[in-house]
Amino acid sequence: MSDNALPIHGWDKDPILTVEHLFMRFGGLVAVNDLSFRVGRGDITALIGPNGAGKTTVFNCITGFYKPSEGRLILGHGRAPTAEELDAVTLNGERGLSSSDAGVYLLERMPDYKVSGEAKVARTFQNIRLFSGMTVLENLMVAQHNALMTASGYSLKGLLGLPSWTTAQKDATERAKYWLDKVGLTERADDPAGDLPYGAQRRLEIARAMCSGPILLCLDEPAAGLNPRESLELNELLRAIRAEHGTSILLIEHDMSVVMEISDHVVVLDYGTKISDGTPEAVKHDPRVVAAYLGVDEDAVEAVEAVLDEATGAQS
Numbered sequence: 001m002s003d004n005a006l007p008i009h010g011w012d013k014d015p016i017l018t019v020e021h022l023f024m025r026f027g028g029l030v031a032v033n034d035l036s037f038r039v040g041r042g043d044i045t046a047l048i049g050p051n052g053a054g055k056t057t058v059f060n061c062i063t064g065f066y067k068p069s070e071g072r073l074i075l076g077h078g079r080a081p082t083a084e085e086l087d088a089v090t091l092n093g094e095r096g097l098s099s100s101d102a103g104v105y106l107l108e109r110m111p112d113y114k115v116s117g118e119a120k121v122a123r124t125f126q127n128i129r130l131f132s133g134m135t136v137l138e139n140l141m142v143a144q145h146n147a148l149m150t151a152s153g154y155s156l157k158g159l160l161g162l163p164s165w166t167t168a169q170k171d172a173t174e175r176a177k178y179w180l181d182k183v184g185l186t187e188r189a190d191d192p193a194g195d196l197p198y199g200a201q202r203r204l205e206i207a208r209a210m211c212s213g214p215i216l217l218c219l220d221e222p223a224a225g226l227n228p229r230e231s232l233e234l235n236e237l238l239r240a241i242r243a244e245h246g247t248s249i250l251l252i253e254h255d256m257s258v259v260m261e262i263s264d265h266v267v268v269l270d271y272g273t274k275i276s277d278g279t280p281e282a283v284k285h286d287p288r289v290v291a292a293y294l295g296v297d298e299d300a301v302e303a304v305e306a307v308l309d310e311a312t313g314a315q316s
């Protein structure tokens with residue numbers, strides 16, 4: 001490579017998700033403005049930016065809660081789709097195309113339940129959305145409701161107690177127990193989810209998302225409201241999900257220490273427009289990023305400067 005050549009990043013070589021020219025308009029407000037970026041397969045990618053930058057709107061477009069005004073959202077199962085496969089799906093008006101070793105899905109054409117069920121993209125929300133009156137274990141079983149309904153032939157096989165149904169039910173229970181253990185909540189399995197402390201509810205939300213077997217996990221501010229010890233545990237959990245399950249992770253996060261600590265790739269938005277895209281190291285030294293945060297308020301200025309100083313000090 002010559003000195004002038006730009007490095008080729010993993011997210012460019014093997015993207016699991018490619019966001020192309022995404023626009024989202026609410027009346028006259030352009031919340032997302034011609035946004036393009038890639039999420040690398042097996043990477044932890046952070047989407048950051050000041051309040052109101054458009055991060056949650058991007059998540060809502062990716063996960064089928066909003067239909068984008070314009071743009072293409074390409075998800076590749078197994079490997080990045082070839083140009084021919086992509087053209088075939090785009091031109092024939094289909095939502096997706098799958099073969100034995102790969103699949104390509106155009107998420108902007110899919111409703112939310114198909115984004116989770118078929119494209120295998122799971123998400124958590126900025127405000128916790130558990131079924132607080134149900135037990136911790138029941139929350140994880142409900143997450144697998146669609147798969148269980150399919151296995152039960154929409155009740156008939158379940159009523160008859162056919163083997164395919166009993167096996168599916170056993171698998172769902174095992175999966176729920178596995179994730180309870182992973183997030184350290186086995187002891188609380190029979191307690192109402194609403195009785196858990198805040199940090200445990202956040203972990204349960206991640207466990208619930210993982211029970212649907214996603215290939216891409218989208219987390220909206222997973223560290224919000226966590227104390228420093230819980231933040232460290234969250235970092236470990238996300239690393240384990242990536243390492244042991246190969247799940248790619250896209251997260252929105254305001255906590256810069258979490259972002260800089262665990263991300264492979266950071267994309268920065270301001271007023272709906274991408275202002276920076278690169279490694280955490282490159283992004284944190286990008287003057288456009290610092291300026292965007294400095295433009296928010298004094299608390300943000302101090303927070304950004306403190307993280308920059310700490311990160312720079314740690315390296316020198």
Ligand SMILES: Nc1ncnc2c1ncn2[C@@H]1O[C@H](COP(=O)(O)OP(=O)(O)OP(=O)(O)O)[C@@H](O)[C@H]1O
Pocket residue numbers: 026029031049050051052053054055056057058
């Ligand atoms: N359903 C909606 N209708 C109208 N405007 C909306 C809607 N959803 C979001 N917006 C607007 O779009 C812009 C981006 O909002 P969004 O919630 O995506 O930002 P954000 O970066 O996630 O902010 P935060 O960090 O505060 O959560 C804001 O101006 C917001 O008011």
